Amino acid sequence: MASNLIDISEAAHRLGVTMITLRRWDASGKLKPVRTFGNHRRYRSEDIEAIVNSVEVVQSVKKNASIYCRVSTKKQQESGNLLRQRERLVQYCIDKQYTVVNVYEEVASGLNDHRRELMKMFRALSDTDLIVVENEDRLARFGYSYLKEFAKSFNVEIEAVEQGVKLQPNEEMVNDLVSLVTCFSARLYGARGGRKLKQTIVKTLETLEQERGESCENNHESDSSQPNE
Structure with a gap:
């Protein structure tokens, strides 16, 4: 009889579920474990196989x-x-x-x-x-x-949810980059040096963003001034 008993880890592996799911089944009466003298759960192999072969039961498992x-x-x-x-x-x-x-x-x-x-x-x-x-x-x-x-x-x-999708370079990624550079600068030059470098990077990025905006605006005005053909 004992040779037909398996522990909760093995039972979960055979069923393809987690141990917490097995405990939930125990509480609901769907599966009845055998208790050892040390109060550990053991499961009958035939009970586990019956569930494995029951497509209806397996499909009803909620994660x-x-x-x-x-x-x-x-x-x-x-x-x-x-x-x-x-x-x-x-x-x-x-x-x-x-x-x-x-x-x-x-x-x-x-x-x-x-x-x-x-x-x-x-x-x-x-x-x-x-x-x-x-x-x-x-x-x-x-x-x-x-x-x-x-x-x-x-x-x-x-x-x-979005498999294989990486976020496009944007404000969020820039902020992450600033945080990374600041962290390593603080380690090299101390907290004060890290803050100073962060201020420099942020100011540079703001300047680049402003110049990009002005460039886009100038291009838009240039396109608008062209005569229609």
């Missing part, structure tokens, strides 16, 4: 999803970008019939490796089946593959 939303600046948050991002991801989960168990939101650079909500989410991987993000860059500018592999070690998948 628990954690949503992660991020914007780089307060300006983006105040303009409603963070709220709209959350609404899109919640609707996506509804369409996919995922159960949203947690929503994590924060305003931080994608290069920041000390994001409070990101850390909080990864500490709670046992509570979810998958993480839903708008695209890879929302989770991290660099190191996305490492985060994905770490989550996978807990049988948690990361699902990007």
Whole structure:
């Protein structure tokens, strides 16, 4: 009899679900484990195989999803970008019939490796089946593959709504670049040196943006003055 029993990790692997899903099934009575003297769950192999072979039961399994939303600046948050991002991801989960168990939101650079909500989410991987993000860059500018592999070690998948999409160079990416340069400058020259370099970079970018705007305006006026042929 004992040789036909498997532990919760093996049972979850055979079923293609997480251990938290198995515990949920136990609570609902869908699956009845055998308890050891140490009060550990053990499952009968024949019970697991019966579920594997039951297409109807497997298809009825709903996944628990954690949503992660991020914007780089307060300006983006105040303009409603963070709220709209959350609404899109919640609707996506509804369409996919995922159960949203947690929503994590924060305003931080994608290069920041000390994001409070990101850390909080990864500490709670046992509570979810998958993480839903708008695209890879929302989770991290660099190191996305490492985060994905770490989550996978807990049988948690990361699902990007916009598969393979990278954010285009824009204000957000510029802010990330400024943050990166400032960080390394502070390490080399101290906090004061980092702030000074940041001010220089920001001023240079503002000047370039102004010159670009004036150039576009001049080109527009030049085109408008040309006679129609």
